[in-house]
Structure formats: C-alpha cells, structure tokens
Amino acid sequence: MTERLVKAFLKPLQKEEGLNISGGKRGRITIHEVASAAGVSISTASKALNDTGRMGAETRERVKRIAGEIGYRPNALARGLLSKRSFTIGLLTNDTYGRFTLPVMAGISDALVDHGVSVFLCAIEDDPALAQTHVDAMLDKQVDGIIATGKRLDRRLPVDLSNLHVPVVYAFTEGTQNSVTFRSDDEQGARLAVEWLVKVGRRRIAHITGPEDFFSVRERAGAYHEVAGHREPVLYGVWSESWGHDAVEQLWKRPGEKPDALFCGNDQIARGAVDALRERGIKVPQDVSVIGFDNWEIVAAQTRPPLTTVDMELKELGRQAGLTVLALAEGRPVEPGVRKLPCRLVVRRSCGGKPPEE
Amino acid sequence: MTERLVKAFLKPLQKEEGLNISGGKRGRITIHEVASAAGVSISTASKALNDTGRMGAETRERVKRIAGEIGYRPNALARGLLSKRSFTIGLLTNDTYGRFTLPVMAGISDALVDHGVSVFLCAIEDDPALAQTHVDAMLDKQVDGIIATGKRLDRRLPVDLSNLHVPVVYAFTEGTQNSVTFRSDDEQGARLAVEWLVKVGRRRIAHITGPEDFFSVRERAGAYHEVAGHREPVLYGVWSESWGHDAVEQLWKRPGEKPDALFCGNDQIARGAVDALRERGIKVPQDVSVIGFDNWEIVAAQTRPPLTTVDMELKELGRQAGLTVLALAEGRPVEPGVRKLPCRLVVRRSCGGKPPEE
C-alpha cells in the first residue's frame, strides 16, 4: 500500500514510472548548461541570449539555437535579485465575492501578461492583521508594485500602503494623498442611464438605489436629478433584490401617477423591481422601463427581460491600473491624481429602444 | 504642471515631499546592515536570525533585537535562489466568473498564508496559448507548485501539466493519471438533498438539472434515482434560470399528479423554478419544496424564499489542495488518487423543515 507513496525532490534520480505527481527541481537547466553545450562562457551565453554585448553573429545564433533546443529558461529569482525587478505585482482586495475584483484582475492580467508580469491575489477580509501579513509576504517577495482594490469607492483598505518602498496604485477604492487612483465615472454612467430612458420616451423616471452614505450613490443621484429633474423621488435603501421589490411596492401604493421608468442603483435592485412589476401585472418594457447599474452578467442577463444596464468597464480600469503600476515600477513618470473612467451603456431588453448603431 | 511628475527609483536620494506614489527600492535593508549595526559578521547575523548555528545567547538576542529595530526583512528572492523554495504557488483556472475559483482560492490562501506562501492567480479562458504563457511565467518564477482548477469536474484545462518539474494538484477539474485530485462528492451531496426532501415529507420528487454530458449531472441523477426511486422523471437542460422556469412549465402541463418537490441541479435552475411556481400561484414551500445545489449565496440567499441548497465546501477543498501541494513541495509523501470531499446541506426556507440541531 505504501509502495505507491511518492516523494517529491528525492535526492537520488528516481525512475520515472509515470509518477508525474512529484516534480523535483533537479532537472532545471541553467545558463551554465547552455554555455557548455555551445562551447562558450556563461557571460557570452548571457549576452547572446539578451542581445547585448559584442560578439560574432554566428556565435549569437548558435547560443540562441542551442538554448532553445535544450529548453533553457532563465531563473527569474536570480534575475530579479540582480535587476531589482521581480516581474511580479500584488493585487490586494477586500471584495470577497469578487464582484468587482475579478474583472479588475482580468484587466490587470490581460495588460501585464505580455510584459511577463504575474499577479499575486490577496483577499483580505477587512482584517487588518491578515492584510499586513499579505503585504509583508509580498514585499519580501520583492513585488514590483501593488494594486489596491475594493468593493467601494469611498472606503480605504484596512492597511496603510502609503509609505511602502514600492509603487501603489488604487483601483475602485479610496486612495491616499498624492497617489494614483482609478475609478469609474458614476456621474457620467448615471447620466447615460437616465438619458437613455428619456430617449426611449420616458418622462416620469424614479430612482431606486442603495444606501445614501455611499459616495457613488450620491453621485448617481446627483446626475439623475440633473437630467430627470426633481419630479420623482429618490428611494434610498440597500443593495438587494428585496429592496428593489419593496421599493416598487412603495411607489405603486402612493396615490397619483405612477412612474413610467425606474433607474435602479444596481442590477440586483433592478431585478427585484422587475419581479415586483411582473407580479403586479405591469409589463416591462411596454408599460415601464427599468434600467440597472453594474452589468453583472449573472444578474442582468438572467433577468426576464434581460436588463439594460450601465457597465463600469472594470476590466479596462484594471488594465490601466496594471499599466500604471508597471510604468511606476520602471521609473517612468506618472501624474498623481484621480482618474475617472467612463461607463458604457449596455442595451438589452428591459427599457425597449434599439441599441445605438455600431 | 510637470513639476508634479514623479519618478520611481530615482538614483539620487530624493526629498520625500509626501510623494508616496513612487516607491524606490533604494532603502531596502539587507542582512549586511543588520550585521554591521550589531557589530557581527553576516554569517553570525544569519545564524542568529534563523536560530541556527552556535553562538552566545546574548549575541543572538542582540542581533534579533537590532534586526527588529531597523526593520530588516529577508529578501525572499535571494533566499529562494539558495533554498530552491520560492514560497509561491500558482493557481490556474479557466473559470472566468470565479463562481468556483474564488472559494477555492480563498481556501488555498487561508491554508497557506501562515506558511508564508503567496498565490499567483492565472485566469486562462480556455486559451491554450495564454495558458502556456502563464505556466511558463510561473515556472520561471520558480513556483513551488501549481494547483489547477476549473468550472467542471470532467474537463481538463487546455494545457498539459503532467510533466512539469514542480508538483501539480487538481481541484475541481479533471486531473491526469497518477495525480492528486480533489473534488466534491456530488453523489453524497445529491443524496443529502433528496433525503432532506423525503424527511420533510415529500414523495413525488422531480429532478430538474443541467446537461446530461456533465459527469456531475449524471452522478447527482444517479443518487437521486437511488433515493427517490424512478417515480418522477429527470429533466435535463442547461444551467440557467430560464431552464428552471421552462422545466416547471413542462412538468405542470403534463396530465396527472404534480410533483410535490423539485431537486434542482443548481441554484439558478432552482431560482427559475421558484419563480415559475410563484407565477402559477403555487406556494413554496407550503405546496412544493424546492432544493438547489451549489449554495451560490448571491442566488440562493436572494431568492424568495431563500433556497435550501447543497454546499460543495469549495473553500475546504481549496484548503486541502493548498496543504497537499505544500506537502509535495516539501517532499512529504502523498498518496495519488481522487479525493471526494463531502457536501453540506444548507437549510434555508424553500423546503420547509427545520435546520438540523447544531
């Protein structure tokens, strides 16, 4: 029974009987192997492979060819030790569900993979000690930079990143003085939504949204008032379907004319609202248009009818944050400040209207 | 205007005018600083800090104290170069939404952070070239191991990890011959679900589930038949709310007795089913019990009524995968094979019945 037990990194060269379980770094090929296989010194080999230094074209080619043939790959640890660049960055987040973090992460990764940069993901759940542990671990590993991200624009992560000796970029979370921060332009996004409702012919547009203490809630409400006027009330609540449901109940219980459109603070609220309308026999989008916010596919696309909503372009946000932290790591100049990225309207079926021409 | 531009890693010691944007690794304290501050050689300093070698207790204490005071932290790159351990592992996934990856990641991180291990997250979207790029980048960085995870138990990642010289563990994805694979015990989970329905008094239990080509679908259906018998049909479809909705329509359009319980293949299907039942005026859980699978909080908890469902304990799965890859990296013996982890019943309100005693 214990015969099948295996050990990784056995000292003696074990017979590989299909035991691909183990690994064992023994075999890793170094530049020494390349050099001796090509009959040159390691310095020449290094220069050949990096296209630096002076040497005969034939030598350079031969070294490169041989390196390729024997499958040489430079050890990033050794390289990083010397160059002070680990080609590694850290992504710190307190967003457990990954609603915001995942798209941001995808963008970062997308932007940096071509530069050979890998990303440490550290999920800290609003736990300062855990956060510090993760930050320390990353600093020890000589990350080239850190991107901090969260689930809310107006809150800080529970750890101080302001005096690190590596660059820090904030994405979708509150940054510090003199830092670079990327965020969505919620005002513009809200305007996009309300203008679309106007464009499809709605006039009595109500706004059902999240808790008023969210900065983005106030920004969106501000833009809503600007475009829609003050004819309909703003209903503040929580970020849940059931609040969307309840809010519709409230609105339809009031005397007087009912809204003909609902601008909802996120897709979950919108979904709750759509459900409540259906239960009242009100047709979406024929009788009432409903628009969401976030473009959380899993909610927006599965609602019946699928939700027209505002996408915060978090992937693009991540991409830019990634390129920025890379620029800082390479010592390129970057202007500090808050960068607002525009949102995008995603037209599905909950408002009526046709998608804008491509 | 350009005065505010900043450069990271400026050669000359720049005045820090609150420019916490830049970083600049200049200041990093090495063991040389510790040694000279303590008036000992670097070898003595190293031995003092690592509690190895022989030396006077007083010297050891002094070195440790001074290291703490000046904030010394060993460079993991240099350490890794020598020890062949980078205290870094890679998590490879093709699950874009993170539905399965995030809990697994949380478990891995949770288990390994205390060991000083950080995790590279690599999202490859079924793109073999991208996957290879990521794997190469991780190998170059000398990861101690790789965990492969996916969105489906019976599919491989689009990259061959079978002959790497680092250990590989599979979690929630199909592994290779002679590898270690962790997966949920879907059969046991399904049994848990159906037995619960029986326990709350249901007898005509239908099963609405995903595509039959999913291995886990067949496993769950098998367990369902075992417990519930063959009185009611199994409806195979897709993993969406609308399928859940449609399936209920189908079931209730048939002549004869209707089911008094629905065992759904995932929470989204369950949610669609609940919605369809409500539209028909059928009360959940009074008239019909509905149970889901996955315990995807965002769906299960927001459904009205909140869904009773089966949790696959993915975090625990991640934890075990993390500990296993660590064990392999350290050369400890691990038995290859597939490990099935038990699921857990999460009782909410969609079935009636009381949660089991704590």
Next chain:
DNA sequence: GTCAAGTGAGAAAAGGTTTTCTCATGCAAT
C-alpha cells in the same frame, strides 16, 4: 605545562544571472 574537547564567531562558497572590465587577436595605417 601539555593536550583534548568544546565554544563562539568569521571566511568563503553556493545559488543563477547580468554587467563591467580586461585581454588577446587580427587588421589597417604609419
């Protein structure tokens, strides 16, 4: 007073790479 054993601490090598410096060769110009 000599020897063996034990103690505290430092010197040096190793790990894999990049980079700077040095050296030898060959060739053209004087």
Next chain:
DNA sequence: ATTGCATGAGAAAACCTTTTCTCACTTGAC
C-alpha cells in the same frame, strides 16, 4: 616593424542569503 584600434570572448564582481568549514580561544583533565 611598430602603433592604434576594432572585435570577439572570457573573468570576475555583484545581487542577498544560507550553510559549511575553519580558526582562535577557553576550559578541564592529566
């Protein structure tokens, strides 16, 4: 025949640790 210079390639240092080896000194025993 000597000088000057361009060229190709290697030696060695550096990055930061850990670990092994060596050395000097003290102590106790004969």
